[in-house]
Amino acid sequence: MTQETSLKPADLIYPMFVRPGEGIQKPIPSMPGQCQLSIDKLVGEAKRAADLGIPAVILFGIPETKDATGSDNYNPDGIVPRAIRALKEAVPDLVVISDMCFCEYTDHGHCGVVNTPGEKHYTTGVPDGYLLNDPTLELLGEASVVHANAGADIIAPSGMIDGMVKAIRSALDDASLGHVSIMSYAAKYSSGFYGPFREAAESAPGFGDRSQYQMDPSNRREALKEIEMDVAEGADILMVKPAMPYLDVIAAAREKYNLPIAAYQVSGEFAMLHAAAANDWLDLKRCALESLHGIKRAGADLILTYFAPDVVKWLED
Ligand code: PBG
Numbered sequence: 001m002t003q004e005t006s007l008k009p010a011d012l013i014y015p016m017f018v019r020p021g022e023g024i025q026k027p028i029p030s031m032p033g034q035c036q037l038s039i040d041k042l043v044g045e046a047k048r049a050a051d052l053g054i055p056a057v058i059l060f061g062i063p064e065t066k067d068a069t070g071s072d073n074y075n076p077d078g079i080v081p082r083a084i085r086a087l088k089e090a091v092p093d094l095v096v097i098s099d100m101c102f103c104e105y106t107d108h109g110h111c112g113v114v115n116t117p118g119e120k121h122y123t124t125g126v127p128d129g130y131l132l133n134d135p136t137l138e139l140l141g142e143a144s145v146v147h148a149n150a151g152a153d154i155i156a157p158s159g160m161i162d163g164m165v166k167a168i169r170s171a172l173d174d175a176s177l178g179h180v181s182i183m184s185y186a187a188k189y190s191s192g193f194y195g196p197f198r199e200a201a202e203s204a205p206g207f208g209d210r211s212q213y214q215m216d217p218s219n220r221r222e223a224l225k226e227i228e229m230d231v232a233e234g235a236d237i238l239m240v241k242p243a244m245p246y247l248d249v250i251a252a253a254r255e256k257y258n259l260p261i262a263a264y265q266v267s268g269e270f271a272m273l274h275a276a277a278a279n280d281w282l283d284l285k286r287c288a289l290e291s292l293h294g295i296k297r298a299g300a301d302l303i304l305t306y307f308a309p310d311v312v313k314w315l316e317d
Helices: 039-051 079-090 133-150 164-174 192-200 221-233 244-256 267-278 284-298 308-316
Strands: 012-018 025-027 035-037 056-061 095-100 154-157 181-188 237-241 261-264 302-304
Touching: 012 039, 012 079, 012 308, 035 039, 039 079, 039 308, 056 079, 079 095, 079 133, 095 133, 133 154, 133 164, 154 164, 164 181, 164 221, 181 221, 181 244, 192 267, 221 237, 221 244, 237 244, 244 261, 244 284, 267 284, 284 302, 284 308
Parallel strands: 012 035, 012 056, 012 302, 056 095, 095 154, 154 181, 181 237, 237 261, 261 302
Antiparallel strands: 025 035
16 A cells, blocks of 8 residues: 555566577577577567567667678668567567667677778768767668668667757658657666676677767766757657666656656666576565666656566566
8 A cells, every 4th residue: 555666567678689590599698588589589579578568679689790880770671670570560569669779780889880991981080980970860860760661669769879869750750750759768878787788789899988979977967968958859758778876867857857767777787686696695586676666766667677577477476
């Protein structure tokens, strides 16, 4: 009667990794229970999630080949567009969210086009290796239209590229895809907690780090500024990421904005709980549920979590 916060399956978004091939279910060592899945296996696992009452999945692709511009991301026959078509056909009511970023698709592992001598967008006067914001916006728009045409319900830009929401909104609207929503990774920090994900998605940057475009962990006001820009540009859902080290940012976003707030319990948060539980130092179920209630209590409406199917079962117990 007095419980103030509760978790339910409808709060959860399940992140999944899709790779080429057939019959493949390749475990990710730092993320127990999580796998890179070929499309056939992805469909099976997504059905299982939908049957548990999880309303949405978010997809990350591991392409066959990578190049300077991450072209697999805007190829209609790229890994994620193919996966979206298969999911929408097999599980039509499942909401399919497409993570929209280039780091999984570029050979250098950065989240967009970087300044490279001899390449198309090379700009003199800009340091080599610097991420080129506006050429990246064009490609984000193009890739979003490809993913939306494949059937994605929500595009989730995660690169922290300035102007990404506006560029994607205009590209979608120009392609008569006004019904497709945008969930923006609005306040995404340059975090060490993405370590296991970069192994899972094979997306670690080949040089440097992502601090040119992701946020300084010591900043809170800047997060609100980033969120404000995404609201103005037309975001439908705002995300804070990671979740547990940034509960104050979730709470501030909830306080100030009336759009749905999502929080991403990232790979490192998941890995820490599993590693401690494997040593019998923590009780996995208890601590995972405690973390998720904390994220909800801070103000998140939606939580992206690798625990999603476990949570449904734990709640049923
Ligand atoms: C970028 C992206 C990242 C994550 C989601 N989208 C990684 C990064 O910025 O390096 C991290 C998710 C996680 O750690 O679980 N496409």
